[in-house]
Amino acid sequence: MxxxxxxxxxxxxxxxxxxxxxxxxxxxxxxxxxxxxxxxLTADQVESLRLIVTQYLKSELQSLQDRVLHAGSGRKLASDIEGSSKISSQRPGKEHAGEGLGHTGK
Incomplete structure (x- = not known):
């Protein structure tokens, strides 16, 4: 049935x-x-409302996914920049930068 x-x-x-x-x-x-x-509501009104709500929710979901993606990319970029600055600051000889350029150390 x-x-x-x-x-x-x-x-x-x-x-x-x-x-x-x-x-x-x-x-x-x-x-x-x-x-x-x-x-x-009539059946047609319910169907119309369902379509509108579904489209709205899909749009909001896409917007949320885009924001999460961009936030994740921003964190990744910041992490990459931070990581590269740590690497450059750990290069040998970096702590003696400026020596040999007229600096006598006195």
Whole structure:
């Protein structure tokens, strides 16, 4: 037996799982002060809203991934620069720079 679920169909076992998720979502929303009102939107409005929200979330996810990538690149660059400055400061003779250039040490 298939049970309609707002444009989708689910078996009886799947329906139970959907109901559990819906109840958890309703409880979470309720604890945040939101109210769930069933059948307020038409099926077309729900589908349109889903598409808009999905596009928005994908865009935000991409933006977040870009920021993380850039932050990681910045840390890598800073690490590379720091590492190269440590290497150059450890070169032999570096501590005697300036000797032989008219510096008498007196």
């Amino acid at each position: 298939r049970i309609p679920t707002g444009g989708m169909t689910a078996s009886a076992g799947e329906q139970s799982e959907l109901d559990d998720r819906t109840n958890r979502l309703q409880k979470d929303l309720s604890s945040e002060g939101y109210t769930v009102i069933r059948d307020l």
